[in-house]
Amino acid sequence: MEGFKLDRFGFCSLLCVILMLVSVSNGQLSPSENRILFQVQKLLEYPEVLQSWTNWTNFCYLPPSPSLKIVCTNSRVSELTIVGNRSSPSRITKTTSGPQGLSGKFSMDALFTVLTKLSNLKVLSLVSLGLWGPLPAKINRLHSLEVLNLTSNFISGEIPKQISSFQNLTSLVLSDNLFNGSVPDLTALSNLKELNLGGNHLGLEFPSLSQSLEALAVKPPVRKKEQESGINIGLILGIIGGVIVIAGGIVLLILIIVRRRTDTTEDANYERSIADKMSVRSSPKPAIDSRRVPQTMRSAAIGLPRYRVFSLEEIEDATNNFDSSNFMGEDSQGQLYKGWLVDGLVVAVKCLKLKQKHLPQNLMQHMEVLSKLRHRHLVSVLGHCIVTYQDHPNTASTVFIVFEHISNGSLRDYLTDWRKKEILKWPQRMAITIGAARGIQFLHTGIAPGIYGNDLKIDNILLDETLTAKISNYNIPLPLKTGSESPLANRLSSDDIAEKEDIYQLGILLLQVITGKMATFTSELDELKLELEKSLAEGPSGLRNVIDPSIRGTFAYESMRTTVQFAINCLSKDSTKRPSIEDVLWNLQYSIQVQEGWNSSGNLATHM
Template identity: 50%
Template sequence: MENQHPSLSRFFILVLVFAFFFPFSIGQLSSETRLLFRVRRLLEYPPALSSWNNWTNFCYLPPSPSMTIVCSQNKITELSIVGNKGPLPSPPSQNLSQKSLFAVSPQSLSSAFSIDSLFTTLSKLSSLDVLSLVSLGLWGPSPTKIHRFSSLQVLNLSSNFIYGEIPPQVSSLTNLRSLVLDNNLFNGTVPDLSSLPGLEELDVGWNLLGPEFPSLGKTVVSVVLRNNAFRSNIPSELEHCDQMWRLDLSYNEIAGTVPSWLFSLPSIQYLNLAGNKLTGVLATDVSCGNQLGFVDLSRNLLVGGLPLCIYSNSSKRTVSYSWNCLSSGDLRYQHPYRFCQKEVALAAVMPPLRNKSSKSKLGLIIGIAGGVVGGVAALAILVWVILTRVGAKRAENGGLQKSITEKTPTRSPNIVSNAGHMSHAMRLGAIGLPQYHVFTLEEIEEATNNFDPSNLIGEGSQGQLCKGRIRDGSVVVVRCLKLKQKQSIQSLTQHMEVISKLRHRHLVSILGHCIVTYPENPNASNTIFLVFEYISNGTLRSHISERQKQETLKWPQRLMTAIGVAKGLQFLHMGMVPGIFGNDIKIENILLDGNLTAKINGYNLLIPSKDKITKVGSESPFSRVEVDNHGSIGHGDKEDVHQLGRILLEVITGKTITSQSELDELKLQLQRSLTDAPTKLRAAADPSIRGTFAYESLRTAVEIAINCLSNNPSQRPSIEDVLWNLQYSVQVQEGWASSENLSTHS
């Protein structure tokens, strides 16, 4: 015992010395550690923080897509957390009860959550430079205590449910360089940001902000105001923003003329003015900046010709100008001149439609979860409005989400990084599907009764299709595939793990697989059994033809099936890397389940051969369609959009298209009807849906269908743009139906 005393003495001496020289460091770390655990509790234990324990050294945690913590001199300087509770990808149903939105949705934090408590706690991390809280389901009024983050350079609160005005205290954050608040419920005027000397990035898209254009400083590099309620002119102050490379003002109600200097800003690369109320003639002598790579002027009220630098549309520049009243370019996709005259005159005597519709919806809006009182009811109002407008893009999915046709330049290296977004498409997931299962051969034989001939529902060069019933009682379809080339079991297993992620409520999803190998016979090929869900309610074609036995769909149901197909394609294109393109999207390959949910049955799968990637369709597995290293087949994404346009024509008219000539004729008929009296377009619709649709809803669907069928693939819209327009068509239809019901009851 006596021999141990010197060792103990030395130990205590070391502890005392360490505590004497480093008291601040120990106190600082333990203090901020306690704050982080409190943040985890306030966020209701998100999965990204589930691994924390009392022994976690936060300053040495490896960064991940869902969490990053950075320290400097024993102080936390960056906290970035990404969850999976962002805004829903589609509008909620109008018949929800007044206290059910957040009660039925897993997308937001509970009614006990306090955004004020969260930011009070976070503000005690006094050295934060970067604060990023993305898709965590945060809800409540905008955090006014934001001014306490005096050193903040990056603030990212995207994809949450924060409502009210953007706190004016943001203007006091003099170190702020990046402000990202997109996909929330902010409304009102944006505070004056011109006093922020280093602000480079502003993204407040997909909110309810407006009507005045925000005041910005000369240092801005990227400005995104997409999908809000801005209604003022484009301010002349932007002419002095020499570093700005991205300006996205799309889908607001911005009025006035397009300034000539906008195209020649020294650094401008991306300019999106689509979906506004811009009028007048573009100056023909406009010069475009050398770096300008993307211009979208579509869906405005512009007249006259296009400037030469835009009209030339070189291979280095993508330009869209459809649905104006222009006299140059492709006139098939322009309104007649009188259309723009009429719209301008109407705007002069009537308030903007969006403002009017927003007011009319206030009386219909739902409340917040029970237990939240007072001002929280306003959140439900904003939630319903924003989600009806956001619908798409987002699954993200989004990733709620930006157009994949936009040639977005590389993020400016001057902007502080780690303010990332999540793909909305990835969040759509396998909603309502059972857990993926790796079957044994015995289970496959049991499900199909040893492949009894009575269960055979298809056979051809691509293998047999058998109907079966697995042990949980689900009816399935089993496809037997014999590979032509010998492959290692490890290679097949790894790739099937990737394929198992291709599960979505708008796909005929794979429920599992079984790999059978023959090690005793090296010359024998491997066999794979793919187990798909069984869809028993027929094809979309069978539901829009009165000659079939199934119930004929009315216009609102047809819109929802089209949206389902678009969401399925969005997931295929954006839910995985590489995306799944060049799919067999035809009306016979769209199946409907018992709830009339559309499911794509003709999508492709990626299966590796020995030295390349091979496409495999669920209808024709292991078909030999070779793709490049990025998983793209030429204009595969735009070919899918073209096929969707063809489906839309059949859904709208009820006619079966069997040849290219029939497609061209029907497309031309609908194009002409758009410029004639409304009776022409109504007459072109399927007789079985007449009287069930709003004219503007039908018109919107026809316009997007024609755009999808453009002969030039580069002029076809992205799948997210298609989804946005279809969901807007649903909005118009629901508003019309509500007014019709009101008139009937009156």
């Protein structure tokens, strides 16, 4: 009897172990697939729905969300659904100001190179994420795919013929994009039940389809008048008639539902019903430049007056004829004066002398770039004034740039004044450095062409009344050098080198924020960097001896450790080993998330 009890106990134990192993295998992704998902997050430029991902995120147990769904099977991703909030071709109008395509650095090929490593993926849905560029042929590497949904993006070019190689595909939805050309032969997709290609610019030829198809949505193209004589009218009418017959019952049902709706706003035009996809409508093309501007950068002009062109009289009145009492200083670009506009708004006016005579119309491309320098983390441009030579009234000599005025001091002021220093504990310092990084990201990728070599010194990080960081004295894209004829004039010879130089200066800024020491000389920086490297090896006690004493007890060790390590990476002597600005932001955001978790768990009393 006792032997039976032992055997039963052993059997139960074994069963528990098996159940635990099964649970772990289904509930934890392999490390390689974890890395793939983080790569996808980065390539999609950190959309809002993915911004909460951290190193501790368990992708197999994410809370239910209509915008994000990940299903794990045997430690591998079998379903990936991400729904963003960017605009799509059908939603673009002349007044559209919302987020559109991803930035100019986005690569569709790179994204699908990463996605095809998810070998067990059966459902892939990437909706309203601003994807642009042609759909790469390598998509056929997703051998297990059953559902593909790429609705409401800016994907262009022809639909690759390799898409017909998906033996298991049951649903193909590519609606509301910029596809053109003819639809490939899809008769090989024997399991296809749903096809939606509406809202594209596809050719006149009707696609060859499998007999298994149950739901069809293809937007009939609009014919040009000059093509009518060369097209078989009977064939076209027959095709359109066939499509209308197939959709007739569905259209009737949708119309009944629509009549019951009271909402007749513009958004009703964008419902994703099949009836809408069958309707004949033109889709305005998106503005190409807008693709460079990620969603997080669209708050540029919030709280700022409308950009305007000032007259010389207005500039002189604002500065009291450039009275010496309003002189604020001078840098390598020009002199800076304080001024007051007619409405009482305090501004800063920078006087830039052009080294070469320029026709005002030749400056317009520069002014176009200048007018876009409006962002929450920049000292934003409010307007400009072009002054011409008296003897050559059609030739420009000087440009006055009107900036917003930030009067609360610089980050240096706060870190060197012991009274102000007490205000800046670790969470506040993290917020300031993230703000500066976001300002740099906007200058690099938020406008075209990007602006680099931005003199990111601690004196040039100004703080407003809410301690929001604003970068001042950044590079102004104006032809200040002899012979310059484009907005690239005042940038360094190589964008790559200049971009990494900005990262290096951001590393110096992090170093100063962490230690509270205003090291500027190379020897001082090297010594401080070496101290930090040693402190990381020694653990919490070593780090405690290097950081600014005024922030002890206000930070989580993991948050500080991550920031220190990343500051060291930014200061690498080899510029190719310095991180990108996107990597900087990701790590800083991770660090502040750790800090917030530490704060909310009541650890503020735990001093390190």
